[in-house]
Amino acid sequence: MVEYVWPDKKDVSVLGGRHDKVDGAAKCTGTAKYSYDINPDKVLIARVLGCPLAHSKLKSLDLGPAENVKGVVAARAMKNVGDEIQWQGDPVAVVVGQTEGAVAEGLAAIKADYEALDVFVDDENVEAAESAGRAEKAGGKVQLAKEPKGDDPDFEEKEIERLFREAAAVVEGRYGIQAITHMCLEPHGSTCDWKDGKLTAHLSTQNVSGTAGQFASPLKITADDVTVHCDYIGGGFGSKFAVDRWDSMAATLSKELGRPVKLMLDRDLELKNAGSRPSGFVDVKVGANSEGVITIWDSHHWTAGGFGGGGVNQSVVPYVIVPPNYRRRVTNVKINAAPARAWRAPNHPQGCALSQTAIDDVAAKLGMNSYDVFLRNLANVADKDRAAVYAEEMKIAEGLMDWKSKWHPHGKGPKNGSIVSGLGMAIHTWGGGGHPSSCLVKIHPDGGVEAFLASQDLGTGTRTVIAVVLAETLGLPVGAIKVNIGNSKYPTSGPSGGSTTVGGVSESSRRTGLDALAKLFEKVGQKLGVASDALVAKNGRIADKNNPQKSLSWNDACSLLGMTPLEVQGRGAPGRNSKLSGSGVAGVQMAEVDVDRETGVVKMKKMVAVQDMGLVVNRKTAESQIYGALVMGIAYALFEERIMDRKSGAFLNAEIADYRLPRLGDIGQLVVEIYEPDSERARGVVGLGEPPVISPGAAISNAVANALGVRVPILPMTPKRVLDTLKTRSA
Amino acid sequence: MNKPEQRAHGKQGFSRRAFLKGSGAAAATAITGAQGLAAEEQATSVVSGMTTITLTVNGKPQKVEVEPRTTLLEALRYGLNLTGAKPISVDGSSGGSTVFVGGKPASANTVLAIECVGKPIQTAESLEGDPVPAAFVDHDASQCGFCTPGFVMAVKAFVTKHPKATEAEIRQGLNGNLCRCGTYAEIIPAVLDVLKGAGNG
Numbered sequence: 047m048v049e050y051v052w053p054d055k056k057d058v059s060v061l062g063g064r065h066d067k068v069d070g071a072a073k074c075t076g077t078a079k080y081s082y083d084i085n086p087d088k089v090l091i092a093r094v095l096g097c098p099l100a101h102s103k104l105k106s107l108d109l110g111p112a113e114n115v116k117g118v119v120a121a122r123a124m125k126n127v128g129d130e131i132q133w134q135g136d137p138v139a140v141v142v143g144q145t146e147g148a149v150a151e152g153l154a155a156i157k158a159d160y161e162a163l164d165v166f167v168d169d170e171n172v173e174a175a176e177s178a179g180r181a182e183k184a185g186g187k188v189q190l191a192k193e194p195k196g197d198d199p200d201f202e203e204k205e206i207e208r209l210f211r212e213a214a215a216v217v218e219g220r221y222g223i224q225a226i227t228h229m230c231l232e233p234h235g236s237t238c239d240w241k242d243g244k245l246t247a248h249l250s251t252q253n254v255s256g257t258a259g260q261f262a263s264p265l266k267i268t269a270d271d272v273t274v275h276c277d278y279i280g281g282g283f284g285s286k287f288a289v290d291r292w293d294s295m296a297a298t299l300s301k302e303l304g305r306p307v308k309l310m311l312d313r314d315l316e317l318k319n320a321g322s323r324p325s326g327f328v329d330v331k332v333g334a335n336s337e338g339v340i341t342i343w344d345s346h347h348w349t350a351g352g353f354g355g356g357g358v359n360q361s362v363v364p365y366v367i368v369p370p371n372y373r374r375r376v377t378n379v380k381i382n383a384a385p386a387r388a389w390r391a392p393n394h395p396q397g398c399a400l401s402q403t404a405i406d407d408v409a410a411k412l413g414m415n416s417y418d419v420f421l422r423n424l425a426n427v428a429d430k431d432r433a434a435v436y437a438e439e440m441k442i443a444e445g446l447m448d449w450k451s452k453w454h455p456h457g458k459g460p461k462n463g464s465i466v467s468g469l470g471m472a473i474h475t476w477g478g479g480g481h482p483s484s485c486l487v488k489i490h491p492d493g494g495v496e497a498f499l500a501s502q503d504l505g506t507g508t509r510t511v512i513a514v515v516l517a518e519t520l521g522l523p524v525g526a527i528k529v530n531i532g533n534s535k536y537p538t539s540g541p542s543g544g545s546t547t548v549g550g551v552s553e554s555s556r557r558t559g560l561d562a563l564a565k566l567f568e569k570v571g572q573k574l575g576v577a578s579d580a581l582v583a584k585n586g587r588i589a590d591k592n593n594p595q596k597s598l599s600w601n602d603a604c605s606l607l608g609m610t611p612l613e614v615q616g617r618g619a620p621g622r623n624s625k626l627s628g629s630g631v632a633g634v635q636m637a638e639v640d641v642d643r644e645t646g647v648v649k650m651k652k653m654v655a656v657q658d659m660g661l662v663v664n665r666k667t668a669e670s671q672i673y674g675a676l677v678m679g680i681a682y683a684l685f686e687e688r689i690m691d692r693k694s695g696a697f698l699n700a701e702i703a704d705y706r707l708p709r710l711g712d713i714g715q716l717v718v719e720i721y722e723p724d725s726e727r728a729r730g731v732v733g734l735g736e737p738p739v740i741s742p743g744a745a746i747s748n749a750v751a752n753a754l755g756v757r758v759p760i761l762p763m764t765p766k767r768v769l770d771t772l773k774t775r776s777a
Numbered sequence: 778m779n780k781p782e783q784r785a786h787g788k789q790g791f792s793r794r795a796f797l798k799g800s801g802a803a804a805a806t807a808i809t810g811a812q813g814l815a816a817e818e819q820a821t822s823v824v825s826g827m828t829t830i831t832l833t834v835n836g837k838p839q840k841v842e843v844e845p846r847t848t849l850l851e852a853l854r855y856g857l858n859l860t861g862a863k864p865i866s867v868d869g870s871s872g873g874s875t876v877f878v879g880g881k882p883a884s885a886n887t888v889l890a891i892e893c894v895g896k897p898i899q900t901a902e903s904l905e906g907d908p909v910p911a912a913f914v915d916h917d918a919s920q921c922g923f924c925t926p927g928f929v930m931a932v933k934a935f936v937t938k939h940p941k942a943t944e945a946e947i948r949q950g951l952n953g954n955l956c957r958c959g960t961y962a963e964i965i966p967a968v969l970d971v972l973k974g975a976g977n978g
Binding site for chain 1: 826844846847848851854855858859860861862863864865866867868870871873900901902904905909910911913914915917918919920921922923924925926929947948949951952953954955956957958959960961962963964965
């Protein structure tokens, strides 16, 4: 009976070590092929025409002039005359041609007329949304510790009023966080190749296993005739789970024209169509006792997830620290923008930014050290199992930041000319349980080992994780394992979203590796005259653990397989009973900033992230996930936002030169510490991608508030917003 | 089109000004098949549509079919299947298409292919075994990797030009490249390692 567990810490060879990505060199020298890079013979290029207006109606569409352009092969409509269009950039037509130049000329030649309709994009202004009929109540929850006596209909109001009356400190604020786009550097799209009734789709996707069927139905074939292929994906961040309309169009065109068709979105259409994170704004009133512990929370937040509504869920406000008494309400605002898509840790970064800024304002009001206020509020952490972990992580972060010696009360720090500095912190949580995943392991008679999974690598190092797990399991070096992912014909693995991949593929590859090894041990046991359960695989040998002299090299052991490779397929079994993977993490971050009161520029000095993640498989790539998350957090805290013209609904900054993101010189010093005591290791693998991107918004906002003594209410804290705040609320 | 002042610009193959003037009617002045000839001897002709030029990429002269409007990036990616340089921005503001033209870094999507006739072109694919990508791998300075070849080329240019750069100078001097996954914190020590000559380790 095989026991599916990880080896003890003292027995590991490669698990948890620092390993280079197995595909690192291919990525760094440009030989890694992304969907955008696949050029089948005679490939045609297709590009999309986006609607130049936001809310509008297509009045006429003439593709003839495009089709007359030399080098254009075909032009097709993606909207019908009379269709209502809800956002700028919505695909109206597609042009296919021999070269980029011909296609660009073809797109410019299309004659289209639109009727402009009323536009609403002012998501910051809930009152305006209400009067424009764009606001919709989206639920809420009231929780009060005290039970009502009798059936007093006014109990809720009275009780909340009482709690505020009795609070030692009450703070009120309007905070917000603007919408951002995914800005995948490889835009959405695919290269579709129809041949003999079958489709090969080189799709830029986070969902290799789940997209074949989506391609099949519009082509009137079944999923078995579709192969989705994606060796490398140039960024997804939650926006690349589905086959989009333009992907289906590429497949249809390939079928119709009998040639491969590559359709990738242009940069501006990528930003306008292919993914944004909902904005969130809140009116919040918080009461706390004299220790700074929140006793009552009353909030109304509104959120815009584009056209079609949706947005920041009610469950994340208040965030992590959930006081015994709270009332929360949500309003969804419908704006003329493309529907939002999942963005790394959906809901959480906004929930954290809207909630933990208020907690820090309590500290400011009481003149307390923010650290102490957060620490005391850990009593109300929603996940009681994690409360102690937060406290431990806070202690570590405090040391790494040197918080104690740097701390000053809000707005009372020393001034260096016009520069003031400040400290802020925030805490977060995430699930990150592994997804269902299957794995096929082949052990060849000559000793070669291959693994096959229809998984994908978003940049987290999926191939390397699988190689490390199988290397540890089979007692081989990491480089000896050939990992094959990115093809939908391999055994099914889940989509990469919600930090589920590393848990999922570690589960399936560990279990399958152990199953395969057990089969190999049977042959080796017979040969050596040893019970197979007394064998261990380590350092390239299979040996009797009681008598290490009795052993075979890996290659000699594999030669016992005869003529055919040993093939074993297995499936992960994440969940409560698994000892290989778990779910649920904490995480603490601290930020230190310099703010120039004259220019409004916020400069990152230092960020500290302390993160638990259960058992670490590859320390090097795990740390990279945290570093990257900090940079993405700095991005939405200080730089990036989707800017829309209120009158026309035009997306004003949908090019890289206009959409500000941090560059190498903007990040300050980043310090990453993985919290992995034995108690964490015992939980198995827990996903890491999402959690560290959650806290930066609140932590950096709190640091700016600590520096200035006033809250810059809206993220990103651009120089203009800082200066506007200083003008209207003098410290 | 054969005025002497325009010819003077075309010493190394093709004159951008001549192209711009001639491009009004979707035609351009280009020197075809001129590889290795002295500028004065080259025949200048007006071309439109597809034409074959020779580009010297990573030390190897290769024929590639281009239109006068074809960018170097398109010629590399579609004509030569060298896809390390990436189409990320329309204007070079991401640095993702960084290659060397005539030994200097350039955004391949802002340079016309025919401008590059006669100039050595170097792409990230030529850096196999080079200390820069080795240091990137060592520090895990790539995630999705889409920006990475362009970043590697930018770093290669930076360390060549500033062999004694400090960390502060690295933070100041490498802001032309955009990484969405946020690998900057690993790129900084990778560059320091290259400068210390430790990138091969």
